[in-house]
Amino acid sequence: MELPLGCEFAESLFSGGRERGKGGGTGQPYSAKRCEPRWFCGETGGEEDAEIVTGNKFRADLAYRERHFEKSLREYSSCLLLLPPGNIAMRRDVQEGQARCLSQLGRHEEALDIAEKMRSGATNTDHLTTVLSLQLAIYQGLKNVEKELLCLQQLICLHPFNPWYWKLLGEAYTSLLGSLSPLRVPETNTNSSEEVRVSDSHSKIPTGREIQLSGSQREGLWSSLVTKSEDTGTCSSSQAENETLCASHAPERKDKGKEGASEAWEQSVPKEAGIKACASFIRARLLLQLTQSQQASFALESNLRSQKEIDDKVARFGLTPASLLLLSKAMGADLIPEKLKEEFQGEVKCIGASALASLVTASASEFETKWFGELQDDLCHSDRQLCQESHIPPPAT
Numbered sequence: 485m486e487l488p489l490g491c492e493f494a495e496s497l498f499s500g501g502r503e504r505g506k507g508g509g510t511g512q513p514y515s516a517k518r519c520e521p522r523w524f525c526g527e528t529g530g531e532e533d534a535e536i537v538t539g540n541k542f543r544a545d546l547a548y549r550e551r552h553f554e555k556s557l558r559e560y561s562s563c564l565l566l567l568p569p570g571n572i573a574m575r576r577d578v579q580e581g582q583a584r585c586l587s588q589l590g591r592h593e594e595a596l597d598i599a600e601k602m603r604s605g606a607t608n609t610d611h612l613t614t615v616l617s618l619q620l621a622i623y624q625g626l627k628n629v630e631k632e633l634l635c636l637q638q639l640i641c642l643h644p645f646n647p648w649y650w651k652l653l654g655e656a657y658t659s660l661l662g663s664l665s666p667l668r669v670p671e672t673n674t675n676s677s678e679e680v681r682v683s684d685s686h687s688k689i690p691t692g693r694e695i696q697l698s699g700s701q702r703e704g705l706w707s708s709l710v711t712k713s714e715d716t717g718t719c720s721s722s723q724a725e726n727e728t729l730c731a732s733h734a735p736e737r738k739d740k741g742k743e744g745a746s747e748a749w750e751q752s753v754p755k756e757a758g759i760k761a762c763a764s765f766i767r768a769r770l771l772l773q774l775t776q777s778q779q780a781s782f783a784l785e786s787n788l789r790s791q792k793e794i795d796d797k798v799a800r801f802g803l804t805p806a807s808l809l810l811l812s813k814a815m816g817a818d819l820i821p822e823k824l825k826e827e828f829q830g831e832v833k834c835i836g837a838s839a840l841a842s843l844v845t846a847s848a849s850e851f852e853t854k855w856f857g858e859l860q861d862d863l864c865h866s867d868r869q870l871c872q873e874s875h876i877p878p879p880a881t
Contacts, residue, residue, distance in 0.1 A: 522546070524538070524543055525546075533566065536566060537566045537567060540560075540562050540563035541559075541574070541577075541578065544557075544559035544581055547559060548584070553585045553588045554589070556585050557585040557586065560582045561582065564578045564582070576602060576605075576614070580602065580614065580618055583595040583596075583618055584618065584621065587621065592626050596619070599618050599622065602618070603615045606840055609840070609843070611840075612642065612840050613639065613643070616635050616638050616639050616642075620635040620636065629660045629663065632656045633653070633657070633660070633848055636652055637844075637852075641843060641851070642843060642844060645771060646771070647771035647772045650767045650771065651764070651768040651790065654761045654762070654764035654765035654794075657757050657760045657764060658797070660761075661754050661761070759856065760852065762798055762803065763814070763855070765794045765797050765798050766798065766808070767815035768790075769791055769795070770815065770816045771819070772787050772790055772791050772794075774821070776788070811859070
């Protein structure tokens with residue numbers, strides 16, 4: 485039987501294949517270069533420029549890991565001098581290493597200068613994410629919570645479905661509670677009042693006096709920042725509290741209006757920060773729960789551990805189940821599985837510096853209006869719990 489037209493096979497298809505050399509070709513077999521441990525720590529004088537640069541970079545990375553920041557900075561600087569201008573990726577990596585070394589050495593202004601130069605040269609979202617993470621680390625070293633918040637808010641603008649940024653944002657808002665509201669303490673021998681900042685372990689008086697507070701006393705102090713006091717002059721039974729925290733009727737008070745405005749600020753601002761912290765933690769938990777089914781091994785363990793940590797932090801705010809449900813609905817309204825898939829599989833956006841700047845918020849108020857705009861009013865409208873019964877926790881020890 486003849487085969488249909490076009491289905492014939494040439495005899496050459498069944499002939500023996502040509503001989504191929506060992507290793508897949510007729511040339512010399514490929515042999516991978518084998519490097520000894522810490523090969524880059526030796527002399528590199530007779531090697532090619534590329535290997536010298538790589539050796540400097542690896543030595544700098546190793547010194548940073550071993551916390552030898554002066555040595556690491558020298559190696560990064562030497563590496564940068566040898567790098568060609570066209571090697572942008574490695575130049576940015578080395579500059580980041582320089583900035584982190586400078587920050588660890590306490591030279592924060594120099595570190596911020598490098599970060600700003602890197603930001604002006606950013607051409608894609610990965611570059612901007614790296615710079616914002618670098619600036620965040622520098623401001624954390626400076627203990628500048630307001631700048632930390634701004635960096636985290638801008639990172640969230642780029643990556644709104646990243647649970648770790650939201651968790652860090654909640655922690656930053658919680659840290660802000662420790663520095664927002666000074667308690668005004670009048671001096672018995674002067675007409676002016678002095679400020680006392682409440683810390684987690686004790687309260688320090690500018691005049692040198694120091695008082696140790698128990699846990700229940702600290703909780704009461706933090707609660708007073710978010711609840712309206714019926715009588716700001718009420719004294720406690722403790723003699724130590726009478727000396728430092730009691731708002732006694734000191735003579736010749738001339739700035740009652742200013743003090744009243746200050747008290748209103750002390751009550752409202754920490755309450756708002758507490759709501760933002762709790763909302764950020766809840767969104768982080770929702771995002772972790774959504775990704776939990778796709779994880780295993782150590783990644784799943786880290787996820788579950790973080791969820792437990794967030795649960796503990798949220799519980800310390802003492803919110804009712806109704807308030808927690810309202811926060812969860814508000815912070816999870818945009819959490820659609822399809823959107824999350826696009827976020828984690830999306831391509832890096834390569835755009836100009838001006839277009840990159842438009843992707844992030846220019847101010848904290850812009851971000852907070854978008855994410856927390858009417859959250860507090862909704863909570864207070866649904867139940868009066870946050871307006872009357874909220875307890876803002878002190879910073880964790």
